[in-house]
Amino acid sequence: MKPFIALLCGTLFGFGLALSGMTDTQKVIGFLDIFGHWIPDLALVMASAVIATTIGFRWVLQKSSPLFDNKFYLPTKIILDKKLISGAALFGIGWGLYGYCPGPAIAALAYLNSSSLIFLISMFVGMLLFHYLEKASIKP
Amino acid sequence: MTDFINPILGGLIISFSVILLMYLLGRIAGISGIFWGAVQPTALANYFSKDRAWNWLFLLGLPLGAWLAKVLLHISPTPPSGDILLTIIAGLLVGAGAKISSGCTSGHGVCGISRFSMRSIIATLVFMTTGIITVFIMSQFGEMI
Numbered sequence: 001m002k003p004f005i006a007l008l009c010g011t012l013f014g015f016g017l018a019l020s021g022m023t024d025t026q027k028v029i030g031f032l033d034i035f036g037h038w039i040p041d042l043a044l045v046m047a048s049a050v051i052a053t054t055i056g057f058r059w060v061l062q063k064s065s066p067l068f069d070n071k072f073y074l075p076t077k078i079i080l081d082k083k084l085i086s087g088a089a090l091f092g093i094g095w096g097l098y099g100y101c102p103g104p105a106i107a108a109l110a111y112l113n114s115s116s117l118i119f120l121i122s123m124f125v126g127m128l129l130f131h132y133l134e135k136a137s138i139k140p
Numbered sequence: 141m142t143d144f145i146n147p148i149l150g151g152l153i154i155s156f157s158v159i160l161l162m163y164l165l166g167r168i169a170g171i172s173g174i175f176w177g178a179v180q181p182t183a184l185a186n187y188f189s190k191d192r193a194w195n196w197l198f199l200l201g202l203p204l205g206a207w208l209a210k211v212l213l214h215i216s217p218t219p220p221s222g223d224i225l226l227t228i229i230a231g232l233l234v235g236a237g238a239k240i241s242s243g244c245t246s247g248h249g250v251c252g253i254s255r256f257s258m259r260s261i262i263a264t265l266v267f268m269t270t271g272i273i274t275v276f277i278m279s280q281f282g283e284m285i
Contacts, residue, residue: 086241
C-alpha cells in the first residue's frame with residue numbers, strides 16, 4: 001500500500017505543479033520580477049496551497065498517528081541558525097537565476113528537455129558537496 | 141480568467157497531495173528532502189532498499205503528473221534557458237542551498253508555513269528576497285547587453 005500511496009501523492013504533486021505553471025521557468029522568474037513585469041500566478045499557487053494545507057494539517061496532526069505508519073515524521077529543529085539563513089539565501093539565488101526549484105525540476109523531466117537533467121545532476125552535486133564538507137568539518 | 145484558475149487549482153492539488161502524504165504516511169512532502177532521501181550516498185544495494193522505495197516512487201510520480209497534465213490538458217511550458225553554464229550554477233546553488241537550510245519551496249514554503257514553523261517562515265522570506273534581488277540584477281544585465 002505504501003509504495004502506491006507515494007506514487008499517487010507524487011503524481012498529484014507533479015500534476016499540480018504543471019497545472020499551476022511552476023514548471024515554467026519564465027513564470028517563476030516573472031513572479032520574482034516584482035520590479036519589472038510581475039507575473040502574479042505563483043503568488044496564487046503559494047497562497048492557495050498554504051491556506052488549504054494549513055486547514056488540512058490542523059485536522060491531520062490532531063490524530064495520534066498517520067494511517068499507514070506509527071508516527072508523524074516532523075522536523076524537530078526550532079532554532080534559527082546561520083545555516084538556515086545562508087542556505088535559504090543561496091537557494092533563492094539559484095532559484096532566481098534559472099527559475100527551477102527541486103520539485104518542478106524533477107517534474108520537468110516529463111518534457112524530455114536535457115536542461116532539466118543537467119540542472120538535477122548539478123543539484124545533486126551541490127547537495128553532495130555540502131554533505132561531504134559538513135562531514136569533514138565534524139571530524140576532529 | 142483561466143490565468144487565475146489554473147494557479148489556484150494547481151495550488152489546491154499540490155496541497156491535497158501534501159495533506160494526503162501526511163495523513164497516510166506521516167511524511168512531509170518536501171521535495172529536496174525526499175530527493176536526498178532517495179539519492180544520498182550509501183552502499184549500492186541500499187539504493188533501492190525498502191526504506192527508500194517511497195522516496196523513489198514519489199519522485200517518479202512528479203514527471204508522471206506533469207506528463208499527464210501535458211497529455212490531458214495540453215500544458216507544455218516554455219523550455220528553460222539552454223545556457224549550460226547558467227543551468228549548472230543555478231542547480232549547484234539550489235542543491236547546496238536546500239541541503240544547508242534543510243528545505244526548499246515545498247518543505248519550507250508550503251509544509252513549514254502551514255505548520256507555522258518559524259524556521260520555515262524565515263527561510264521562505266529569505267529565499268524569496270534573494271530570488272527577487274537576483275532576478276532584478278539579471279534583468280539589469282539583460283538591458284546592458
